[in-house]
Amino acid sequence: MNEVLQVKHLTKSYEKDEPVLKDINFNLQKGEVVVIVGPSGCGKSTFLRCLNLLEPIDEGSIVLGGETIGRKDKNVHQHRQKIGMVFQSYELFPHLSIINNILLAPVKVQKRDRKEAEREALALLERVGLSDKKDAFPRQLSGGQKQRVAIVRALIMNPEVLLLDEITAALDPEMVREVLQVVLKLAQEGMTMAIVTHEMEFAKAVADRVMFMDQGVIVEENTAKEFFAYPKTERAKQFLNTFHYEALEI
Amino acid sequence: MDLEFMRTHLPLYTEAAWLTLRIAAMGILLAFLIGLVTSITKYLKIPVLTQIANVYIELSRNTPLLIQLFFLYFGLPKLGVVLSSESCGIIGLAFLGGSYMSEAFRSGLDNVAQIQTQSGLSLGFTNSQIFRHIILPQAVSTSVPLFCANVIFLIKETSVFSAVALADLMFVAKDLIGIYYKTDEALFMLVSAYLVILLPISVIASFIERRVRYAGFGDTSAVSG
Numbered sequence: 365m366n367e368v369l370q371v372k373h374l375t376k377s378y379e380k381d382e383p384v385l386k387d388i389n390f391n392l393q394k395g396e397v398v399v400i401v402g403p404s405g406c407g408k409s410t411f412l413r414c415l416n417l418l419e420p421i422d423e424g425s426i427v428l429g430g431e432t433i434g435r436k437d438k439n440v441h442q443h444r445q446k447i448g449m450v451f452q453s454y455e456l457f458p459h460l461s462i463i464n465n466i467l468l469a470p471v472k473v474q475k476r477d478r479k480e481a482e483r484e485a486l487a488l489l490e491r492v493g494l495s496d497k498k499d500a501f502p503r504q505l506s507g508g509q510k511q512r513v514a515i516v517r518a519l520i521m522n523p524e525v526l527l528l529d530e531i532t533a534a535l536d537p538e539m540v541r542e543v544l545q546v547v548l549k550l551a552q553e554g555m556t557m558a559i560v561t562h563e564m565e566f567a568k569a570v571a572d573r574v575m576f577m578d579q580g581v582i583v584e585e586n587t588a589k590e591f592f593a594y595p596k597t598e599r600a601k602q603f604l605n606t607f608h609y610e611a612l613e614i
Numbered sequence: 615m616d617l618e619f620m621r622t623h624l625p626l627y628t629e630a631a632w633l634t635l636r637i638a639a640m641g642i643l644l645a646f647l648i649g650l651v652t653s654i655t656k657y658l659k660i661p662v663l664t665q666i667a668n669v670y671i672e673l674s675r676n677t678p679l680l681i682q683l684f685f686l687y688f689g690l691p692k693l694g695v696v697l698s699s700e701s702c703g704i705i706g707l708a709f710l711g712g713s714y715m716s717e718a719f720r721s722g723l724d725n726v727a728q729i730q731t732q733s734g735l736s737l738g739f740t741n742s743q744i745f746r747h748i749i750l751p752q753a754v755s756t757s758v759p760l761f762c763a764n765v766i767f768l769i770k771e772t773s774v775f776s777a778v779a780l781a782d783l784m785f786v787a788k789d790l791i792g793i794y795y796k797t798d799e800a801l802f803m804l805v806s807a808y809l810v811i812l813l814p815i816s817v818i819a820s821f822i823e824r825r826v827r828y829a830g831f832g833d834t835s836a837v838s839g
Contacts, residue, residue: 416735416736418735418736441738444737444738445737445738447736449733451733455727455729457733459751469738469739473737473738521738
């Protein structure tokens with residue numbers, strides 16, 4: 365077993381409210397792609413943000429490569445470098461050109477040589493088909509292009525695991541495809557990923573394993589094939605049915 | 615209009631204009647520093663200092679410059695602190711301008727989305743690196759138009775300096791009117807002097823605004839168009 369990320373009994377609540385995550389247990393093997401699906405507000409995005417230590421957790425532990433990590437750790441910044449994250453709203457830095465967006469962290473955080481990092485950045489841009497945009501600014505790019513840059517920006521840190529939080533939710537349908545293609549390629553190359561998405565067809569294509577969450581708990585967990593073909597729980601069946609419009613009654 | 619009169623008294627205006635500019639420059643520079651420090655204090659929610667900054671800003675924004683100058687020039691000597699007219703001008707302008715600069719910069723800081731910080735954190739930046747490399751540059755560029763507006767506003771505010779015996783432009787004009795009754799000429803030269811100072815600043819300001827707002831962010835069409 366080659367576990368990259370392990371979560372044990374994670375519980376989280378926002379002040380006084382009902383917990384948004386209840387006793388979550390989760391494993392991610394090296395090279396594995398887990399897709400987390402579930403209705404809005406089920407806690408799946410919060411879960412990803414907990415993994416990246418952006419949200420404090422109430423109970424439980426997160427283990428990265430054998431080391432228990434937490435927000436209060438002195439080397440929390442080193443932990444975060446190993447966990448890449450891509451956001452729904454891209455969050456490129458609007459005041460920097462594309463190449464500088466990508467290079468800011470390697471140069472300032474990892475203290476890498478700019479020339480050497482730039483070579484890698486250009487190679488990565490090439491791979492996502494955006495090498496001609498290196499001197500452009502974020503606002504000159506389409507949503508799909510911005511999201512591909514955001515992926516490159518996370519990749520250049522050479523993370524052990526990549527978290528993708530509804531990265532196509534803000535995109536036009538044509539752009540969804542170009543972004544998902546990049547992710548699919550990463551999966552084939554063995555990138556370890558946890559992906560939150562509403563694109564069920566994409567989930568089918570990319571996932572080794574699917575985790576279905578509802579109301580802060582993992583309701584069902586299975587291989588992608590099994591989950592989509594034979595969901596076990598009533599709740600998962602209901603959820604998957606919402607994506608079949610032919611069943612709509614007028 | 616008596617052109618001869620205007621020609622003879624032009625040096626008085628030039629001298630006063632330089633004085634006005636010198637005091638304005640120092641006062642505005644100080645105001646800018648006060649604004650930067652107080653707004654960052656408030657942004658980082660540093661305890662105690664934030665409350666002090668808030669009290670200062672309310673006090674400064676809600677009292678007229680003239681009253682602030684009176685306090686410095688006539689009030690402080692009663693407490694044993696005697697300041698020259700020039701110092702009063704500089705301190706008064708800095709005191710007034712500090713709060714305006716602070717609010718301008720705060721709106722720039724508030725304008726940067728919270729999630730930009732999280733984006734930085736997820737890349738492994740520390741909070742101070744995020745502030746320096748991500749928040750600050752964005753905040754400055756959105757605040758620049760407000761900074762520029764404040765600079766012009768503060769230069770105009772210098773016209774009350776004559777109340778504390780500073781020989782600024784207004785002072786010279788009032789003096790000439792008092793001595794020669796040449797109201798039209800004196801006021802015409804006064805208005806001209808302010809325009810000569812402010813118009814170039816206004817032009818430079820709008821140039822800077824365009825540079826940081828559009829070109830810096832890559833919308834080149836907005837610059838040429």
